[in-house]
Amino acid sequence: MRRIFCLLFMAVALAGYAQTPRVQKLWYNKPSGKTWENALPVGNGRLGGMVYGNVVSETIQLNEHTLWSGGPNRNDNPDALAALPEIRQLIFDGKQKEAEKLANKAIITKKSHGQLFQPLGELHLTFDGHENYSNYYRELDIERAVAKTTYQVDGVNYTREVLASFPDRVMVIRLTADKPGKLAFNASFSSLHINKQIKTTTSKDLTIAGTAADHEGVKGMVRFKGITRIKTEGGSVTASDTALTVTGANAATIFVSIATNFKNYQDVSGDENALAASYLDKASTKSFTAILNPHIAAYQHYFKRVKFDLGTTEQGNLPTDERLQNFRNVNDPELVTLYYQYGRYLLISSSQPGGQPANLQGIWNNKMMPPWDSKYTININAQMNYWPAERANLSELHEPFLKMVEELSQTGQETAKTMYGARGWMAHHNTDIWRATGAIDGAFWGMWIAGGGWTSQHLWQHYLYHGDKAYLAKIYPVLKGAATFYADFLIEHPKYHWLVVNPGSSPENAPAAHDGSSLDAGTTMDNQIAFDVFSSTIRAAEILKKDAAFSDTLRQMRKRLPPMHVGQHGQLQEWLDDVDDPNDHHRHVSHLYGLFPSDQISAYRTPELFSAARTTLLHRGDVSTGWSMGWKVNWWARLQDGNHAFTLIKSQLSPLGTTKDGGGTYNNLFDAHPPFQIDGNFGCTSGITEMLMQSADGAVHLLPALPDVWQTGSIGGLLAQGGFEIVNVQWKDGKLTKVEVKSKLGGNLRLRVPNALKSADGHAVNVASGQNSNAFYQSEAVANAVLSSKANLSAPDIRQTFLYDVPTVAGKSYVFVNQ
Numbered sequence: 001m002r003r004i005f006c007l008l009f010m011a012v013a014l015a016g017y018a019q020t021p022r023v024q025k026l027w028y029n030k031p032s033g034k035t036w037e038n039a040l041p042v043g044n045g046r047l048g049g050m051v052y053g054n055v056v057s058e059t060i061q062l063n064e065h066t067l068w069s070g071g072p073n074r075n076d077n078p079d080a081l082a083a084l085p086e087i088r089q090l091i092f093d094g095k096q097k098e099a100e101k102l103a104n105k106a107i108i109t110k111k112s113h114g115q116l117f118q119p120l121g122e123l124h125l126t127f128d129g130h131e132n133y134s135n136y137y138r139e140l141d142i143e144r145a146v147a148k149t150t151y152q153v154d155g156v157n158y159t160r161e162v163l164a165s166f167p168d169r170v171m172v173i174r175l176t177a178d179k180p181g182k183l184a185f186n187a188s189f190s191s192l193h194i195n196k197q198i199k200t201t202t203s204k205d206l207t208i209a210g211t212a213a214d215h216e217g218v219k220g221m222v223r224f225k226g227i228t229r230i231k232t233e234g235g236s237v238t239a240s241d242t243a244l245t246v247t248g249a250n251a252a253t254i255f256v257s258i259a260t261n262f263k264n265y266q267d268v269s270g271d272e273n274a275l276a277a278s279y280l281d282k283a284s285t286k287s288f289t290a291i292l293n294p295h296i297a298a299y300q301h302y303f304k305r306v307k308f309d310l311g312t313t314e315q316g317n318l319p320t321d322e323r324l325q326n327f328r329n330v331n332d333p334e335l336v337t338l339y340y341q342y343g344r345y346l347l348i349s350s351s352q353p354g355g356q357p358a359n360l361q362g363i364w365n366n367k368m369m370p371p372w373d374s375k376y377t378i379n380i381n382a383q384m385n386y387w388p389a390e391r392a393n394l395s396e397l398h399e400p401f402l403k404m405v406e407e408l409s410q411t412g413q414e415t416a417k418t419m420y421g422a423r424g425w426m427a428h429h430n431t432d433i434w435r436a437t438g439a440i441d442g443a444f445w446g447m448w449i450a451g452g453g454w455t456s457q458h459l460w461q462h463y464l465y466h467g468d469k470a471y472l473a474k475i476y477p478v479l480k481g482a483a484t485f486y487a488d489f490l491i492e493h494p495k496y497h498w499l500v501v502n503p504g505s506s507p508e509n510a511p512a513a514h515d516g517s518s519l520d521a522g523t524t525m526d527n528q529i530a531f532d533v534f535s536s537t538i539r540a541a542e543i544l545k546k547d548a549a550f551s552d553t554l555r556q557m558r559k560r561l562p563p564m565h566v567g568q569h570g571q572l573q574e575w576l577d578d579v580d581d582p583n584d585h586h587r588h589v590s591h592l593y594g595l596f597p598s599d600q601i602s603a604y605r606t607p608e609l610f611s612a613a614r615t616t617l618l619h620r621g622d623v624s625t626g627w628s629m630g631w632k633v634n635w636w637a638r639l640q641d642g643n644h645a646f647t648l649i650k651s652q653l654s655p656l657g658t659t660k661d662g663g664g665t666y667n668n669l670f671d672a673h674p675p676f677q678i679d680g681n682f683g684c685t686s687g688i689t690e691m692l693m694q695s696a697d698g699a700v701h702l703l704p705a706l707p708d709v710w711q712t713g714s715i716g717g718l719l720a721q722g723g724f725e726i727v728n729v730q731w732k733d734g735k736l737t738k739v740e741v742k743s744k745l746g747g748n749l750r751l752r753v754p755n756a757l758k759s760a761d762g763h764a765v766n767v768a769s770g771q772n773s774n775a776f777y778q779s780e781a782v783a784n785a786v787l788s789s790k791a792n793l794s795a796p797d798i799r800q801t802f803l804y805d806v807p808t809v810a811g812k813s814y815v816f817v818n819q
């Protein structure tokens with residue numbers, strides 16, 4: 001029966017494939033009501049707005065990227081250094097619980113556990129007499145980055161458009177009525193801040209000013225200013241003490257400007273009043289069209305780079321919330337392409353060069369005390385936000401995150417020194433806008449030292465995609481500093497004699513054998529991250545021709561890291577000892593870091609580890625929190641199992657509450673941990689890319705994990721390591737029909753593909769052999785699996801592929817077709 005359904009879905013999908021893709025929009029035939037997760041996000045990386053689309057009382061909830069509680073502060077615990085030897089000994093003695101108790105006292109901060117990302121407030125627009133409306137419609141056009149609401153009252157058609165302008169740095173709301181003089185409304189601000197003032201000025205600006213909260217002993221030092229100015233066509237604007245009223249207008253343009261005094265993580269000496277006024281004064285002289293067109297152009301500069309088509313179906317004619325309801329039961333590949341591009345939309349809208357990185361909620365938060373403070377959890381979540389950045393061709397938008405890592409490499413030096421007596425820099429499992437690097441929450445979560453090591457790999461990855469040596473030279477000290485910390489912190493294991501991280505943990509998980517404590521020495525993820533930190537530093541030093549002696553030291557130490565182990569259940573061991581529980585369904589599967597985002601586990605280089613990773617993932621199960629399912633899409637893609645990856649997408653794209661004990665998706669397609677956490681959106685976008693193209697394992701691998709339901713489609717504009725732009729990939733019935741690759745740096749293009757290809761333009765295509773000569777495709781050899789005597793491994797289940805080498809010249813494109 002299932003098979004028949006599957007075939008039916010495929011037939012429907014194929015039937016629609018030839019149609020022109022529609023404009024990509026989220027759309028609805030009802031307003032958001034009171035539910036924030038129904039509202040539609042707009043953003044320019046600095047300002048975020050949630051547009052409710054309510055008729056009588058419209059709300060646009062407002063955020064600004066630097067509006068955080070507290071001020072410059074540190075949260076290291078200086079008692080750590082003295083307690084470190086005892087904690088280490090307790091862990092080596094198997095007394096994890098006692099070690100955790102001591103770590104709670106001596107390592108976890110006695111100061112701030114991180115500050116809060118806070119909203120500015122809400123802009124309210126009230127329309128008296130609009131209670132009886134018809135023809136209601138609202139949308140978010142993700143091809144133009146504009147939200148729109150339309151409806152009719154008494155024969156008049158009303159339209160509202162909302163955008164957060166990229167070039168003009170203000171939010172703009174355009175209101176029109178299609179009959180003269182029919183537009184009338186009231187505009188006011190509300191805000192949950194205690195310390196604030198809302199008033200109008202003599203020049204009829206509506207303003208809000210205040211200071212963000214004090215939090216956990218850190219005084220609130222971020223001052224904010226918001227200004228709303230309204231220009232009307234016809235009619236008039238009048239101001240009361242705290243509101244503006246428009247009457248008898250044909251149209252109105254509302255400009256909202258917001259700024260804070262935040263300059264950088266150590267400096268809050270900016271002038272929020274002058275900044276907010278300067279953006280506003282400049283923008284408000286322009287017509288709506290003069291704002292709209294450059295906004296669309298700036299947005300499309302990024303958005304249009306990737307085109308993705310899996311065909312169309314009738315489902316595409318339904319409102320987005322209904323499609324979400326149906327997705328698990330009806331094939332709707334067009335919802336996948338919409339969701340994919342929405343992930344790109346969200347990154348463009350929440351992460352712009354010069355701004356703050358996308359936090360747990362991107363840039364959209366309406367709570368004064370948001371879940372996990374809406375900060376940066378760097379044991380997975382913040383990294384996941386940036387997984388689509390390179391591969392989905394949004395590299396410039398990686399910048400805020402990369403800058404944050406550089407800043408952590410500054411603040412984290414003191415933490416390394418005062419807490420652990422180590423050189424270099426480190427961070428624990430969380431940070432915030434003040435780049436705090438101390439250990440927070442409790443030792444169970446916070447006693448993890450790899451936040452610096454892991455985030456530093458994003459700088460190395462950015463280099464691998466673009467090959468910019470000047471960039472590598474600039475960030476080399478960050479890599480070296482991360483490696484130096486490990487070089488000082490690693491300690492010999494008394495029993496196994498490997499060099500291990502102690503104290504460490506496998507994020508937020510604990511084996512039953514450890515009495516409920518997560519603390520341990522030499523966990524698999526800690527070893528894998530240390531391996532990557534050393535390897536990337538060694539390679540960067542080689543490329544830059546420096547630090548030969550230091551690299552030698554790292555090479556020696558790298559050899560002494562624990563290898564990965566395959567345990568008694570055939571699983572990849574999460575801990576150094578074989579203590580995994582095959583019934584553990586914990587959301588973190590940290591030891592699969594080696595499979596994704598890293599490339600240490602490979603079908604071709606480490607087949608035993610590959611099989612073990614698969615077993616581990618089967619044990620863990622599918623349904624989990626939103627971000628965990630997003631990670632699993634990437635893993636199943638790396639395991640080359642497209643159907644399993646698609647099963648995860650189906651679970652992730654389920655309305656919240658329909659998967660038992662798991663996350664899902666809200667009506668506005670925000671990912672539900674629950675609550676809303678944006679990492680799931682970005683993780684899944686990355687995972688869909690990985691299903692279609694991978695470049696981590698020695699080759700550009702096309703269609704590595706194509707599910708049965710996407711047998712025909714095309715994607716263009718993805719980026720692969722080594723400066724290859726995958727300009728166009730077309731496939732039909734599971735076979736590649738056309739491939740175009742642009743080489744930006746030259747060098748060997750090794751292609752791994754599901755069917756035989758030939759050149760369409762007369763260039764050489766050789767069957768590949770040996771190592772890929774392309775320097776960007778060198779994977780460091782990990783020691784292969786150490787197998788438990790009880791491990792029962794099956795051979796990796798992967799499809800046969802064809803492997804080609806194509807010598808390329810920088811700047812040239814290469815086209816291939818099916819043989």
Ligand code: FUC
Pocket residue numbers: 360372377381508587588625627673677
């Ligand atoms: C980690 C995860 C949680 C959540 C939080 C923000 O602690 O374990 O699931 O995503 O980060």
